[in-house]
Amino acid sequence: MTATPVDVLDGQPIARVRRGDVDYVLLGTAHVSRVSADAVRAILERESFDAVAVELCESRFQSMRDPEAFRKLDLFQVIRQGKVGLIAANLALSAFQRRLAEQFGIEPGAEMKAAIDGADARHLPIWLVDREIGITLKRAYRSVGFVDRLSIVGGLGASLLTREEVSEDEIEKLKQGDLLGSMFNEFARESPPLYDALIGERDRYMTARLREKSQDGSAQRVLVVIGAGHLAGIERELAAQMDVPRPLIERLSTTPPASRWPKWFAIGVFVLIAAAIGYAFTQGTAKGTDALVTWIVFTGGFAALGAIAAAAHPLSVIAAFIAAPLKPFRPGIPASAISAGVEAWLRRPRVADFDTLRDDVAHWTGWWKNRIARTLLNFMFVTLGTLIGEYAAGFRIIKNLF
Structure with missing residues (x-):
């Protein structure tokens, strides 16, 4: 007896939200699963879309597009402008992704790359809806007190220094969560200000970006490829968010002043x-x-x-x-x-x-x-x-x- 082929989209977190004249198809992905990349390809093949939105900021998108982007890094400029900490934090995130890649044999961001490649093949516009990672880390750092800041630095440091494999418990959280949130593990969930900066604010930001990009009426159906941890938040925000998009985006993009x-x-x-x-x-x-x-x-x-x-x-x-x-x-x-x-x-x-x-x-x-x-x-x-x-x-x- 021939086994029935398993539908790659079965069991995948998908939400469909209509706002105004636009239908948003939200596909939640896991950062450690080949199935997510396959699901992205499958939904693009089965359904027609006018645009593809991805959970990437401009810098991460360029890094994915151009693997040699670091060759353009001006080290003297980084030192002069005091951006060493930001570059080191980005490398810490990269190190965490590499650990996952080594353990699971899948390149970091494979599901996002599948979405980008699929959009390119169909000549669809790609919407970058996530906030710049540097702004997110700065807002997270400045949203908490001194002791909690040590935990943030510790979380980044652990991503650089540890060689242990990701535990089964962490894998399950990654499948349902967010890469940045997972880097800081339980601390992110126990600290409301940090959790909001890493997850909640980005839910609001990405929703505002989706609404802003939709304003010109060029897209009636949009595929939104996001981490599973953002699915419920963006679905909720699409239904309830009433703020004018641009002022909200600018407000969530500002870096809080450093404590004096x-x-x-x-x-x-x-x-x-x-x-x-x-x-x-x-x-x-x-x-x-x-x-x-x-x-x-x-x-x-x-x-x-x-x-x-x-x-x-x-x-x-x-x-x-x-x-x-x-x-x-x-x-x-x-x-x-x-x-x-x-x-x-x-x-x-x-x-x-x-x-x-x-x-x-x-x-x-x-x-x-x-x-x-x-x-x-x-x-x-x-x-x-x-x-x-x-x-x-x-x-x-x-x-x-x-």
């Missing part, structure tokens, strides 16, 4: 240390000199240790040691930027570094082998070393005075 208290706290600490050094000189030249030397040795020493930990060039280590104690005389130019700039100049990235960057960062040891990744590490480690050195120096100076 860390900056003022840091300034206060430095003023206290500077005052302590000045007071030490009033107690005698020897005491003042000892306090000044303590400041130089601790700030320069810990910054240099950060560069050494990143396997930086000896001249980059020396640059970190010299620049860190001079912080008061170069506001806005951290020692980490100077050291990383020297590193990038002395060890300019090779073509091979750009070609292998995404694969290298999937393994934590690869961060020290790839010149681009190592320069980013240099920036981050020197930043951390300088911070530790400043507080250690201040504690020792004030302790020796009293």
Whole structure:
């Protein structure tokens, strides 16, 4: 007896919503399932659409379209503009995706690529409806308190350093969830502000983008390929959202201002240390000199240790040691930027570094082998070393005075 072929669309999360003159067919996909990619192909073959919307932002779309996009990365510009953290976060997401790819034998974003290829083959417009990942991460980071921010950094760090396979429990959550939400695991679900930034806000943003793209009346039927974790939210928002799309999109695209208290706290600490050094000189030249030397040795020493930990060039280590104690005389130019700039100049990235960057960062040891990744590490480690050195120096100076 011949077995009946299984319909690839059976059991797939699909929702159909009509709003105004537009029919939206929402297809929920899993990031770890070949079936999702097959489902995308199947629904495009069986039904006719006027447009295909995908859960991608412009930068991720270009990265998918152009695998060599990282060759256009200007490392000096990244350092100068203070975007090291953003690039590192993107690489952390890439590393998490690579882990999934290695474990399940499916390329990251296969379902999105199937949607893009299917739209291209049918000459359909592709709508990019997701918010830029950098904005999402910034809003998530600034939506929570200090302790929760450590959990965000920890979640990104774990994606870079762990080599463990994704557990069965996490796999099931991925099948019904969102890639960004899964990176932060239970913490995202236990922190309402973080969950809203990663999931809720993007549901509202993507819905507003769908409505905005539909306003010209060129599409009556739209296939929307999204992670399964966004299906219910976007279905609900399509039925209920009443805000004018453009102002809502702009509101959800703004980056909340950074909290001022860390900056003022840091300034206060430095003023206290500077005052302590000045007071030490009033107690005698020897005491003042000892306090000044303590400041130089601790700030320069810990910054240099950060560069050494990143396997930086000896001249980059020396640059970190010299620049860190001079912080008061170069506001806005951290020692980490100077050291990383020297590193990038002395060890300019090779073509091979750009070609292998995404694969290298999937393994934590690869961060020290790839010149681009190592320069980013240099920036981050020197930043951390300088911070530790400043507080250690201040504690020792004030302790020796009293």
